[in-house]
Amino acid sequence: MCLAIPGQVAEIVDPATHIAKVDVGGVKRNVNIGLLVEEPGGIDVGDWVLIHVGFALSKVDEAEAAATLSLLRGMGEAFEDELEQLKASDIG
Amino acid sequence: MKYVDEYRDAELARTLGSEITALAEPGRHYKVMEVCGGHTHTIYKHGIEDHLPESVELVHGPGCPVCVIPMGRVDDGISIARQPNVIFTCFGDMMRVPGGNGSLLDVKAEGADVRFVYSPLDALKIARNNPDKEVVFFAIGFETTAPSTALTLMRAKAEKLRNFSVMCNHVTIVPPLMALLESPDLRLDAFIGPGHVSTVIGCRPYEFIPADYGQPVVVAGFEPLDLLQSIYMIMRQLAEGRNEVENQYGRVVPWEGNLRALDILQRVFELRPYFEWRGLGFISQSALKLSQEYADFDAELRWDIPGVRVADPKACQCGEVLKGVIKPWECKVFGTACTPETPIGTCMVSSEGACAAYYNFGRFARSKERAGA
Numbered sequence: 001m002c003l004a005i006p007g008q009v010a011e012i013v014d015p016a017t018h019i020a021k022v023d024v025g026g027v028k029r030n031v032n033i034g035l036l037v038e039e040p041g042g043i044d045v046g047d048w049v050l051i052h053v054g055f056a057l058s059k060v061d062e063a064e065a066a067a068t069l070s071l072l073r074g075m076g077e078a079f080e081d082e083l084e085q086l087k088a089s090d091i092g
Numbered sequence: 093m094k095y096v097d098e099y100r101d102a103e104l105a106r107t108l109g110s111e112i113t114a115l116a117e118p119g120r121h122y123k124v125m126e127v128c129g130g131h132t133h134t135i136y137k138h139g140i141e142d143h144l145p146e147s148v149e150l151v152h153g154p155g156c157p158v159c160v161i162p163m164g165r166v167d168d169g170i171s172i173a174r175q176p177n178v179i180f181t182c183f184g185d186m187m188r189v190p191g192g193n194g195s196l197l198d199v200k201a202e203g204a205d206v207r208f209v210y211s212p213l214d215a216l217k218i219a220r221n222n223p224d225k226e227v228v229f230f231a232i233g234f235e236t237t238a239p240s241t242a243l244t245l246m247r248a249k250a251e252k253l254r255n256f257s258v259m260c261n262h263v264t265i266v267p268p269l270m271a272l273l274e275s276p277d278l279r280l281d282a283f284i285g286p287g288h289v290s291t292v293i294g295c296r297p298y299e300f301i302p303a304d305y306g307q308p309v310v311v312a313g314f315e316p317l318d319l320l321q322s323i324y325m326i327m328r329q330l331a332e333g334r335n336e337v338e339n340q341y342g343r344v345v346p347w348e349g350n351l352r353a354l355d356i357l358q359r360v361f362e363l364r365p366y367f368e369w370r371g372l373g374f375i376s377q378s379a380l381k382l383s384q385e386y387a388d389f390d391a392e393l394r395w396d397i398p399g400v401r402v403a404d405p406k407a408c409q410c411g412e413v414l415k416g417v418i419k420p421w422e423c424k425v426f427g428t429a430c431t432p433e434t435p436i437g438t439c440m441v442s443s444e445g446a447c448a449a450y451y452n453f454g455r456f457a458r459s460k461e462r463a464g465a
Contacts, residue, residue: 003130004236004288017247032213034243038352050291050344053183053233054211055240058291058344081443085184089210090217 109143128286129156129444166191294349371411
């Protein structure tokens, strides 16, 4: 559960409740970006974020995100589990 | 998009390994604790120890949220899950953790409505969709996860959702580190600091470790190279006689942490006077409970729970594993009575637990050989 996976913000779904759609390795799901709204430069479509239990925890740069994703794919089962759980998630 | 070239990685790993070897003083043994269970997972999965000289020993720390939940808390959760009209939700890892009388999975098999969720927001949605049911979220995790529970509670309050509550088991990372540093059982040389916890709390909370105990701390990322580089940074500090907090994971971890997340934690939670940690015993001010303002959402106030301390099974040595006093394979029941399929202790349940990591990645034989057993 402590795994954090990078995803790219694809759409701000609801600014009032800080819900954004993120793309994680082709899987698009809603996450909460409320922890990052006071980040310098804010948070917007195209930004890469580290996602933990349905919340964006921090902003990451694109190269870092790519490296982490490729590492996580290599982790096999743990990443697949996390991705499966994210797929089953229905945050709204 | 650029992808990491694996060959260069392997090359760089070898280089870092020889730099670390070169920094090791002949005749000295180094004990470096990786605090975070995520790091433990990476270390075994990628065979980080294969790149280290024998004099550098990695000691696994208490930073696995599932592993540190004591049996009594599982029983308390189960007592709520058994109530009529309750939908009990938790993270998947938590389902198989044995309490004094079975696990949440066992209670589910008996007919209780226990569901695993990916996010506390999924639990909130279940509450919204089932207004005639009581939905309880069993919250676990360090400061990495606590802000997510906090924001979920703020949302529940804003929506005036009366059928949602949280049984809070959030813990904080610094008090157990302090307890370990004070423990006579274990003499460490340095710490690999937890990466994701630090995105929230930043690096400052670790400053007491070099200041009061003279040991370096390097906050590390989760790639194999991150860990090797962090060990290299630690060895450099030790070789140069420096003790500092350094941030290897600066590309993700801000030195000051996430101020908004810290502010939210302050608002929604307060420190418990003490909390029991599996294997580590009672540690003062080491866990969070819902603040007065959120008391209406506190499952522990909504239901009578036994609140009884349950001793770990005699055969289980998770406590010593969590303190880094013994290696997983030194536990009497490791791999025999205790396996990931039928765990006795929490360290065998979670993928971040040291025992499960050892067991799953077959590091067992090699480590035993290395220790001359």
